[in-house]
Amino acid sequence: MSTLRFEAIKETFKRTPVSVEEPARRSEIFGKNVFNEAAMRQYLTKDSFKSVMDAIKNGSKIERHIADHISTGMKEWAIAKGATHYTHWFQPLTGATAEKHDAFFETMENGQAIEKFGGGQLVQQEPDASSFPNGGIRNTFEARGYTAWDPTSPAFIYGTTLCIPTVFVAYTGEALDYKTPLLRALQTIDNAATAVAKYFDKNVTKVNATLGWEQEYFLIDSALAASRPDISLAGRTLLGHSSAKGQQLDDHYFGSIPARVLNFMRHLETECMLLGIPVKTRHNEVAPNQFELAPIFEETNLAVDHNSLLMDLMHKVADKHNFKVLFHEKPFANVNGSGKHNNWSLATDTGVNLLGPGSTPMKNLQFLTFFINTLKAVNEYEELLRASIASASNDHRLGANEAPPAIISAFIGSQLTEVLDELEKVTSGKLSPQEKTDLKLNVVGKIPEILLDNTDRNRTSPFAFTGNKFEFRAVGSTANCANPMTVLNAIVAKQLIDFKKEVDKLIKEKKMKKDDAIFNVLKEYIKDSKRIRFEGDGYGEAWEKEAKKRGLSNHKTTPEALKAKVSKKAIALFEELGIMSKVELEARYEIEMEDYTMRIQIEGRILGDIARNHVIPTAIRYQNILIENVQGLKNIYGTDFKKLAGEQLQLIEQISEHIAKINKGITDMIEARKKANKIENVEEKAVAYCDDVKPFFQVIRYHCDKLELLVDDEIWPLTKYRELLFTK
Numbered sequence: 001m002s003t004l005r006f007e008a009i010k011e012t013f014k015r016t017p018v019s020v021e022e023p024a025r026r027s028e029i030f031g032k033n034v035f036n037e038a039a040m041r042q043y044l045t046k047d048s049f050k051s052v053m054d055a056i057k058n059g060s061k062i063e064r065h066i067a068d069h070i071s072t073g074m075k076e077w078a079i080a081k082g083a084t085h086y087t088h089w090f091q092p093l094t095g096a097t098a099e100k101h102d103a104f105f106e107t108m109e110n111g112q113a114i115e116k117f118g119g120g121q122l123v124q125q126e127p128d129a130s131s132f133p134n135g136g137i138r139n140t141f142e143a144r145g146y147t148a149w150d151p152t153s154p155a156f157i158y159g160t161t162l163c164i165p166t167v168f169v170a171y172t173g174e175a176l177d178y179k180t181p182l183l184r185a186l187q188t189i190d191n192a193a194t195a196v197a198k199y200f201d202k203n204v205t206k207v208n209a210t211l212g213w214e215q216e217y218f219l220i221d222s223a224l225a226a227s228r229p230d231i232s233l234a235g236r237t238l239l240g241h242s243s244a245k246g247q248q249l250d251d252h253y254f255g256s257i258p259a260r261v262l263n264f265m266r267h268l269e270t271e272c273m274l275l276g277i278p279v280k281t282r283h284n285e286v287a288p289n290q291f292e293l294a295p296i297f298e299e300t301n302l303a304v305d306h307n308s309l310l311m312d313l314m315h316k317v318a319d320k321h322n323f324k325v326l327f328h329e330k331p332f333a334n335v336n337g338s339g340k341h342n343n344w345s346l347a348t349d350t351g352v353n354l355l356g357p358g359s360t361p362m363k364n365l366q367f368l369t370f371f372i373n374t375l376k377a378v379n380e381y382e383e384l385l386r387a388s389i390a391s392a393s394n395d396h397r398l399g400a401n402e403a404p405p406a407i408i409s410a411f412i413g414s415q416l417t418e419v420l421d422e423l424e425k426v427t428s429g430k431l432s433p434q435e436k437t438d439l440k441l442n443v444v445g446k447i448p449e450i451l452l453d454n455t456d457r458n459r460t461s462p463f464a465f466t467g468n469k470f471e472f473r474a475v476g477s478t479a480n481c482a483n484p485m486t487v488l489n490a491i492v493a494k495q496l497i498d499f500k501k502e503v504d505k506l507i508k509e510k511k512m513k514k515d516d517a518i519f520n521v522l523k524e525y526i527k528d529s530k531r532i533r534f535e536g537d538g539y540g541e542a543w544e545k546e547a548k549k550r551g552l553s554n555h556k557t558t559p560e561a562l563k564a565k566v567s568k569k570a571i572a573l574f575e576e577l578g579i580m581s582k583v584e585l586e587a588r589y590e591i592e593m594e595d596y597t598m599r600i601q602i603e604g605r606i607l608g609d610i611a612r613n614h615v616i617p618t619a620i621r622y623q624n625i626l627i628e629n630v631q632g633l634k635n636i637y638g639t640d641f642k643k644l645a646g647e648q649l650q651l652i653e654q655i656s657e658h659i660a661k662i663n664k665g666i667t668d669m670i671e672a673r674k675k676a677n678k679i680e681n682v683e684e685k686a687v688a689y690c691d692d693v694k695p696f697f698q699v700i701r702y703h704c705d706k707l708e709l710l711v712d713d714e715i716w717p718l719t720k721y722r723e724l725l726f727t728k
């Protein structure tokens, strides 16, 4: 009997829901471990408090002597809550979060000790960062990097450590993390959107990009997960025959949440509350053992930090409930994969959602302005947007018959389509008073505050308007949202800047009224961005053909898709907006290409190992059992044995055939890897891994999965899909 698999299964029989304590009112514990406004009021002097608030709201600098006061207050607060250590908490280009704990504890000359945390330690640190990816930046420039406090994301206590969100940059100024360009992009869209929002309301002084992510994930029993080398090392199954029952019956989606899982969720949500992560929604997803969690949306920088923190937290809480969380976009073949929808909008400091239709024609013109500019931006930079979500694991969704496709398009629904069609007919130049009244009453004025299409969504669209926000659905479940959010906010910012210039020009040079100018420019934008609008089925071949005609990109693999990150157009955009330099972009490009190569390389090795060391020996053992059986029959029945051993003989042959194919597949794959490894250029190497190495995965897997169906269940060493997916 295969011990590991059956030991693991036995382990799962003993599982019971792990009990959790949950407060009756979540609001009472919300943000308890966050150095938020309430905590700051209590622990900071008036001046320090004002200084932090000013930094949060207006991005102003905090003076050094004030930082000393802040750090002292923060330390006292943290110690009162049981913290012993502090760390700068940042997001290097690995995509995960990084932390290095230091104790508050400090010795003095007289042999005694105190708890200390100075302003200097709060504001800046120099972690030994030589092992973080830098894409060559720190080789060509100076070798050091530092982390610097980001006051816009509040410090929090995680376990017994005070975590201070920071950016991570090289001494020469290049960003080495995800947060730095995101903050720059958010500042840019704030400026650009505020300027445009002032056309409609002079009182607007700040616009925040908002983000509400929806996190999908799988929960697998930890013993079962540990029994599979592929899940342990790659976060997904590289082989495994489909279970007879998968998701055909749609009986998991929104079904009643299994008891063990529910306790995990309750525990997780309690921890989220303490950390100020405003999680709200939980449910079963489509695939068996797949679930989703979503918060109330927040300002984007904070929402991104919260998502990163959440992913880390989920691993820790899952451990306590004997689960392993799989964030991989496609952990199992033939059932749905996971994504991370990024719901995005723009909110003014006057409390208006700029992508929400309003109750008056003027409010609706404002809505249309931001709505149409977003469409134009996505149309202009669809390829860059696609690049922002490219990864080895997300390739399994995009362009692989899984929602959504690799082609970026925008779904807006029939009501808004009608409105845009009407607006397109506006006269060029000055509008007659009659036309303007008519427009306002019958077109702009008729956009209902709640859009009906809201409920009638097209699930195949990668970028859908859902009533009062856009939903970027192509983001992968493992992704750090900072990447797509940097790009989306940057391209819309750029678009709004251009829009403002055009409108102002018409007002100044053509002496147009503001509304006339806005209508004129929007009308052109509607025409310009038509190709990005698509209301149909995004899965079919028909759309691929149509998209090609429209000139939309369709990059199905990461090495292909990433190129847009370093195109002339992308470099010009990011440099113009001051979000990333050419050096930073090229570094990121290299890091992501390398990441791709390494992931395929690792998966190739794991698959080769499992197939050769687990699958083939098992198949041979079973074949030997069959051979013994046939020999026995021959001993008893003599020449008549063939009639009785027909099935067995066939099986013996089939097993040999599959073994031969697997062996050849592995040998060829290793050859292809050797060749690819010799390539120096990172781009060519990634392409070689994609085109020459990866295709063998399918071949090897196919024959392994066939063997799984032939070989005696009692000796099969790999925990099966039905066990992984249906153990609750």
Ligand code: ADP
Pocket (backbone or CB within 6 Å): 210, 211, 212, 213, 214, 294, 295, 296, 297, 298, 343, 344, 345, 346, 353, 466, 468, 469
């Ligand atoms: P679903 O797409 O699963 O049907 P909802 O449409 O209810 O779910 O909302 C999904 C997410 O959208 C939630 O996380 C919510 O906070 C977020 N969301 C709602 N309004 C906004 C907004 N104005 N900006 C950003 N995110 C938003």
Ligand code: MG
Pocket (backbone or CB within 6 Å): 214, 341, 471
């Ligand atoms: Mg959604």
